[in-house]
Amino acid sequence: MNLLDVSGLTTAFMTGRGEVNAIEDVSFSLKEGEILGIVGESGSGKSVTALTIMDLLPKPPARVAAGEVTFNGERLTGLSDRQMQQVRGPGISMIFQEPMTSLNPVFSIGDQIMETIAAHERLSQADLRRRAITMLDKVGIPSASRRLDDYPHQMSGGQRQRVMIAMALACNPKLLIADEPTTALDVTIQAQILDLLMDLRDEFGMGVIIITHNMGVIAETADRVLVMYAGRVIEEAPVATIFDRPMHPYTRGLLECVPSLTEDKPRLVAIPGTLPEPARRPPGCRFGPRCAHALPSCAAAIPPLETLEPAHAAACFRAKELAPA
Numbered sequence: 001m002n003l004l005d006v007s008g009l010t011t012a013f014m015t016g017r018g019e020v021n022a023i024e025d026v027s028f029s030l031k032e033g034e035i036l037g038i039v040g041e042s043g044s045g046k047s048v049t050a051l052t053i054m055d056l057l058p059k060p061p062a063r064v065a066a067g068e069v070t071f072n073g074e075r076l077t078g079l080s081d082r083q084m085q086q087v088r089g090p091g092i093s094m095i096f097q098e099p100m101t102s103l104n105p106v107f108s109i110g111d112q113i114m115e116t117i118a119a120h121e122r123l124s125q126a127d128l129r130r131r132a133i134t135m136l137d138k139v140g141i142p143s144a145s146r147r148l149d150d151y152p153h154q155m156s157g158g159q160r161q162r163v164m165i166a167m168a169l170a171c172n173p174k175l176l177i178a179d180e181p182t183t184a185l186d187v188t189i190q191a192q193i194l195d196l197l198m199d200l201r202d203e204f205g206m207g208v209i210i211i212t213h214n215m216g217v218i219a220e221t222a223d224r225v226l227v228m229y230a231g232r233v234i235e236e237a238p239v240a241t242i243f244d245r246p247m248h249p250y251t252r253g254l255l256e257c258v259p260s261l262t263e264d265k266p267r268l269v270a271i272p273g274t275l276p277e278p279a280r281r282p283p284g285c286r287f288g289p290r291c292a293h294a295l296p297s298c299a300a301a302i303p304p305l306e307t308l309e310p311a312h313a314a315a316c317f318r319a320k321e322l323a324p325a
């Protein structure tokens with residue numbers, strides 16, 4: 001059984017221009033202990049996918065227009081808020097994009113970690129404290145018992161990110177979703193946080209979804225990769241395959257602008273043009289207007305995600321024709 005199955009997931013937002021699909025027909029699955037990378041430019045639908053799985057989007061304006069999420073054999077789509085609260089924490093836990101906005105500045109980090117644990121487990125104050133110290137220790141915060149009473153502003157960006165990870169792991173989740181967990185951090189800390197996530201996967205056997213716009217992060221961590229563009233999955237493959245023989249012109253473009261994890265070089269912009277907003281998507285292939293290989297026929301229909309070799313799928317009418325022999 002898969003840990004997570006996402007099938008045909010479509011999330012719409014009501015906007016001034018009417019209802020638009022932020023994500024559309026998103027399908028993938030994840031096994032226990034597997035690290036899935038979701039990659040794509042800013043605005044491609046990565047966070048909306050994660051927040052739909054967690055059922056954390058405000059409804060309205062958001063609405064799950066189609067599809068479903070199954071976690072550990074249980075259908076999550078349609079569960080009540082109360083039932084979903086039981087899943088979040090011990091089932092699925094998430095590290096959010098911006099650590100400073102997710103930690104409450106007026107409570108000590110110890111109180112915040114303990115509150116997270118107390119929401120799901122009946123433990124004495126002393127046990128909660130011990131558990132919080134263990135978690136801080138696990139995520140590599142030195143002198144954890146002393147740092148427990150610190151406030152978020154007394155910690156560095158890297159330490160706050162570690163605290164966020166400690167909170168996310170405090171209830172031993174089966175699935176951890178990390179949404180751009182390293183974007184705000186310098187390269188050395190980034191590498192440390194990614195190593196930490198992989199160690200924790202090894203130790204707890206949890207499934208991990210790492211969301212990033214950085215192919216370098218994917219190369220370092222993921223077993224399998226999902227590439228998103230304008231709300232849709234446009235390629236999926238094991239990590240080595242994505243780097244060896246990417247089939248979608250967009251994925252090839254992303255690979256040409258891989259920023260280095262170890263050198264702090266500015267990002268190269270290799271794909272001309274910009275991602276279309278949901279209300280202004282072109283007809284047919286959404287990447288068409290930016291694609292060097294687009295034909296007039298590419299605008300006629302949305303290319304379906306097609307399996308081209310075992311475990312490798314891409315959504316491009318010309319994928320086979322353009323594939324290197």
Ligand SMILES: Nc1ncnc2c1ncn2[C@@H]1O[C@H](COP(=O)(O)OP(=O)(O)O)[C@@H](O)[C@H]1O
Pocket residue numbers: 013014015022023040041042043044045046047048049061277278
């Ligand atoms: N609350 C919202 N209302 C309307 N549109 C939204 C909302 N949140 C996200 N979107 C739209 O959904 C699309 C995907 O956004 P998002 O998932 O945040 O992208 P990513 O995480 O890949 O950068 C974007 O076009 C964004 O404008």
Ligand SMILES: [Mg+2]
Pocket residue numbers: 046047048097179
């Ligand atoms: Mg995002």
